[in-house]
Amino acid sequence: MALAAVGLGMGLVLELPWVLGTTWPDVVALVHGVPASVLAGLVALWFAGLLVHLPVLRAALPGLTSRQALGLNLAGSAVANVLPAGGAAGVGVGFAMTRRWGFSPEQFTSFALVSNLWNAAARLVVGAALLVGAVGVGVPLPSGARTVVICAAATLLTAVALGAPALSSERAARVLAAGLARIWRRAPRRLGGRTDRRAAVMAWLLASRRAVVVALGCGWRRMTLFVLAYVAMQGLLLLGCLDAVHAGAPLGAVAVAFGLERLISLAPVTPGAAGVA
Structure with missing residues (x-):
């Protein structure tokens, strides 16, 4: 399965120029004309x-150092951006690294939930704001843009609607934990579904909730500020890349493209969301 996933990812990369109406030799020739100093910049x-994003990761996992946060970001992204739907593999890499550093499974669960939720919320807010602003100044939107916004908003709002009660109420969290524990108990034994695991599942979920509450209570302001700054840096990087190849794209069109890309990348079906974004 891993080999098939890698093969599919490589196939998508090889076919991407053909889908966009160009060829790899043309792309290579264009990149070859970019000065080394520009590439270094x-x-x-x-x-x-990446450095701007480090405070988000450190706030989501109290006790994480800047060096560890950078390694965690690079390693997870290296896996997630290569394999189709590689987010799960990236989470597995992050779990192994944090366990080696002494963090508990509950702390990593909290970290993964909080950091991904904040990144998704930033993509949704920035993407929707750019599209609304483009409409306000008269920049035409491509067909299907409204559908993208609605789907992205529905996905994030559904996640918030399901998670908010469990985070705000200990009783709701216990009800959710009990339900998941029953599902676990009914799973086949080869998948770990055993009656004596019910208490362990409930304890893990409740401990994870407490870790999430602590992380949010201490660092939600810092995470919000730096995750928005990180998205802004990505926008500047897009502008820099377009300018480096002398694309000559209008600023309004770039803003619309970046806004749509932020929304579509919420569903990383292909490596780095390249196949859809």
């Missing part, structure tokens, strides 16, 4: 964006 801008 783009790499520096990309790395600066």
Whole structure:
């Protein structure tokens, strides 16, 4: 399955120029004309964006150092951006790394939930704001843009509607934990479904909830500020890349494209969401 996933990812990369109406030789020739100093500047801008994102990761997992947060970000992204739907594999890499550093499974669960929720919310807010602003100044939107906005908003709002009661109420969290524990108990034994695991599942879920509440209570302001700054840095990187190849794209069109890309990348079906974004 892993080999098939890698093969599919490579196939998507090889066929991407054909889908867009160009060829790899043309792309390589265009990139070859970019001065090395410009490429170095783009790499520096990309790395600066990673540094801006570090406070988000550290706030989502109290006790994480900046060096660990950078390693966690790079390793997870390296896996998630290569395999189709590679987010799960990236989470597995992050779990192994944090366990080696002494963090508990509950702490990592809290970290994954909070950091991904904040990133998704930033993509939705920034993407929708850019599209609304484009409409306000008269920039035409491509067909299907409204559907993208509705689907992205529905996905995020559904996640919030399901998670908010469990986070705000200990009683609601216990009801949710009991329901998931019953599902676990009815699972086949080969999948770990055993009656004596019910108490363990409930304890893990409740401990994860407490870790989420602590992380949000201490760092939601810092996470909000820096995740928005990180998205802004990604927008600057897109502008820099377009300018480096002399694309000559109007600023309004770039804003619309970036807004749609932020929304579509909420569903990373293909590596790095390249196949759909």
